[in-house]
Amino acid sequence: MADGKISENIEEYLEVLYCNGNNGEQVSTTQLSKDLNIAPGSVTQMLKKLEDLGYISYTPYKGATLTTEGMKIAQKVTRKHRILEKFLLDILKVKEENVHDQACQMEHALSDEAERAICTMLHHPDLCPDDNVIPACDFEFGSCQECFSQKDFDQVINRKFNxxxxxxxxxxxxxxxxxxxxxxxxxxxxxxxxxxxxxxxxxxxxxxxxxxxxxxxxxxxxxxxxxxxxxxxxxxx
Missing domain, CATH: 2.30.30.90 (Ferrous iron transport protein A (FeoA))
Known part of the structure; x- marks a missing residue:
């Protein structure tokens, strides 16, 4: 993520797992290989690493599901990606066919503070340009109005659950x-x-x-x- 503690490669894997199985569905190695354009053998090696890190539960020959911690990371990067797509298309007027790739490059570096500012600018969007739901932020608020009333970002607390x-x-x-x-x-x-x-x-x-x-x-x-x-x-x- 933006703090540099988790590699972009790991974020990409978790993001694809979330997009294919955010309700705890098992995502196959074949599906991951296709979406990431990576050889199945390399995907299997990474899944074992992600399981060791506690981000997924992996069953050989069947697939992987996100753990609570993996879901937290995956939702965060997916949210940043989709809100960036909205920002690039609606505000910066980037060509629609280019917004996905540009959001992929930017999502890993976008700070939580900048993400919050973009969300406010866009009036709390619920859908990305592809009509996929933008995940909720992970800030400890009950509504966007509560978030807006807190002007000092240093006082914002992260939610403990997904x-x-x-x-x-x-x-x-x-x-x-x-x-x-x-x-x-x-x-x-x-x-x-x-x-x-x-x-x-x-x-x-x-x-x-x-x-x-x-x-x-x-x-x-x-x-x-x-x-x-x-x-x-x-x-x-």
Whole structure:
């Protein structure tokens, strides 16, 4: 990451694992080899190293899953990559076909402070240009308004646990609502539904759901929420 303690190569592996299996799905060596454009034998060697470091759980001939610590690193670098893509395209007007490669080069050097500033400039975006959900920041706030009110970055504390947005969850996943992203207008929409930090949420996956809504159970009460809300409500799983 930006502090130099973790190599860019390790970050790349963890990022690909996150993009293919952020719900604990096992990602195969073949998939990693394809995405990273690295020979399977080299991928296997790195997976063993990552397991020794405590970042993944690896099963030979089957694949790897992220540990809690690996997920934390992977979410952080994935967030920086996707928010940089948004910044490069929307603010700097870089050609769309170039933003991915440029974000790849920049994500490892982007400081947490700069990431926070870009997020504020972009008004807390939820999607990158490819319409993938931007992971939540790892700052210990319940909302973006709390983050904005803290002007001194040196006073910002990092969250100790990982989050997933509702739209990233697999069927029957559940946890505690711990962060809500967005501007005042979106927060008002969410709170008007009776949704609050600290409530227990379960994602009731429904293959036959109508339109752009997610069926969830919040404190045992069923509720249909929009995709926009689902992208911006995060639970501790």
């Amino acid at each position: 989050l997933l947005s509702i739209s990233e969850l697999t069927a029957n996943a559940e946890g505690t609502i711990s962060f809500i992203r967005g501007n005042n207008e979106l927060l008002d929409k969410i709170t008007s539904e009776g949704i609050r930090i600290g409530q227990h949420l379960k994602y009731e996956y429904n293959e036959n759901r109508m339109g752009n809504y997610y069926l969830v159970s919040i404190d045992d009460e069923e509720l249909n929420i929009t995709v926009e809300m689902a992208n911006n409500i995060f639970i501790r799983v």
